[in-house]
Amino acid sequence: MKRNATSSPKFTRPQHIVLRLCQFLLSLFVAAGMAHTQAPAAAASQYVRASLEAETRSPAPGDIVTVAIVMDPKPGWHDYWVNPGDAGTPLELQWQLPAGASAGPVRAPVPETLIVSGFMNHIYKAKHAFLVDLKIPQSAIVGQKLDIKVNARWSACSDLVCVPESATLSVPMTIGSGTIAKPDRARFDVWRSALPVPLDRKALYAIDGNRIDIAIPYPRSADASRVWFFAQSENLFRYAAPQTARQSGDWLIVSGEVKEPFAAEIAGLLRFNDAQGLEVRATPGTIPTGGAAISVLGKGAATEGSEPPLGFGWILSFSVLGGLLLNLMPCVFPILGLKALSLAKMGGDEREARRDAIAYTVGIILSCLVLGGIMLALRAAGEEVGWAFQLQDPVIVLLLLLLMVAVTANLAGLFDVGGIGAGEKLTRKGGISGSFWTGVLAAVVATPCTGPFMAAAMGAALLLPASLALLIFAGLGFGLALPFLAIAFVPPLRKRMPRPGPWMVRFRQWMAVPMALTSLALLWLLYQLAGFSGVLIGGTAALIILSRLFELGRKQKSGSPRKIVVAAILGITVAALLIMDKAAIVAPAPQPMKEGSVAFDEERLASLRAEGKPVFLYFTADWCVTCKVNEKAAIDRTETSAAFAKAGIQTMVGDYTRRDPDITRFLAKHGRSGVPLYLYYPPNADARVLPQILTVTDLTALSE
Known part of the structure; x- marks a missing residue:
């Protein structure tokens, strides 16, 4: 008897695997336990320490009191003059003063010059003070207490990276005689002498x-x-x-x-x-x-610091090369399969292949520009964020989870999307649109990774002006898309691609497996960020959407109207995101350290180094696939543990799954904006940066 169009479909083996994974997804969030609230992180140390001092704390009514915002950069770091030059941001002050009090303009000391990658910076490397005159209200009464506060924001930069810093500074005052002690007068006179006349x-x-x-x-x-x-x-x-x-x-x-x-x-x-x-x-x-x-300062473009050997052209080249090498990272593998399938569909059609590659490239570059622009804006606003910052937000992770579930269902054949289905000839509009969104997806999936050459480029992007920094992010996207541009525009490479055929349907279904695994990884990450409530929201929404997509596929086969199903899917997605955004998030307690390892702490690291103990320090995150592959393949191996134990090497782990300003600052100090980062500190020596793809040999060699 002929099977009715609305009867239960016969599943292929790949579809069975995907459905089994979805069942596992359901059991995962049902079995998850309640988690403890994570303790708040300690305040991070600053690379440019700021404090507020007053020439007198007992001003008389109507007095003008000079206060100093004292800035003390750590060695190798600097902050900026009122006009920072080609890069950086100046000190910004927002005063909170008693009624009737007012603050005058900032008076800045004479700055220095510094060339970084061909860009001039107007900076301060030594301890200095910005002076501001405060007008005390005439109506103030002797004995009255005045609470003087200011919210300060500035950029702390090294020769490679910039970190936005901020602090709320205060100095208590009590209305009195206005007497200034001689030591205070002398200290402020020194600061005044550094001001221009x-x-x-x-x-x-x-x-x-x-x-x-x-x-x-x-x-x-x-x-x-x-x-x-x-x-x-x-x-x-x-x-x-x-x-x-x-x-x-x-x-x-x-x-x-x-x-x-x-x-x-x-x-x-x-x-x-x-x-x-x-x-x-x-x-x-x-x-x-x-x-x-x-004579002028320096020769030509003046500098009082050493100019790094890399100019902007090299940094841009590194970003392109870093994006190219991202294609070898495990986090990008699922997308490569999708793109290979798309190219195979085109066979030898040169015109269509080129349009497809350009659309894919545009999708990647625009996504990198958007992500880079948001990261730069957040850092300019004082947020301590790095590359892949969006994967530290449970709402964004939930949205990616639902997207990956939909992609998995589509690849498994549960429903079709015009321009994506494997058995149909791509229309011109559908092909370009599908390639563009595949590029967007590739950029989003690739962000948890940082590869060779990319780290230096991303670190430098945080120092450069916004327009040039965005070029670095665009270069990263171009490098990521470069292999497919080469296939599309170099005929000998395109001719090596397999011809379209029945194999494509089965390959498409098998590609649903890594996508389903990606969905599970995102659900696990959601648990790490938001605990049981996050898994409950994400798992429920994913399963409901999966069932609705299955219903959509049935309606597509029967020719029934499907607008209501699509609207329901969009409604479920929006509702899940709103619930996640408003939910009381209780993140699970951090996992205990592996035996023999200690959690990252900069003071503990300094103490271990002072003792002359060798330290292997690595930074990881649950959303970083490369990190997890390295841990499985090299770090958590018996051979590595034995070699470390024999040599007395202490392992220290920095978990960057959730936003951690201490780790953000430390990464920035080493020219990085994301993980992984692997450092080895030999006894009484400077840190060595290890490769981002580790082997057991790399690590056991540290003990020799």
């Missing part, structure tokens, strides 16, 4: 093309050397361009470059001699000619 006369400037000459009144009898002009007006000057200086009579002329001609008053700071400075305001005028040359 306002020039009592206007300077002049003239622009010829992109060249600008600034003539600053300066007595011919005064010495001047190591000159540099810092423009306070932003986006007018080419900061890294060479400057020259000469002295003509009672004028000191500094020459540099501007981005384009302008006709407005400019403000700036002239640094000269040993960190002395003059505040300069210049208007258009006639520049004196002639004069004797004066």
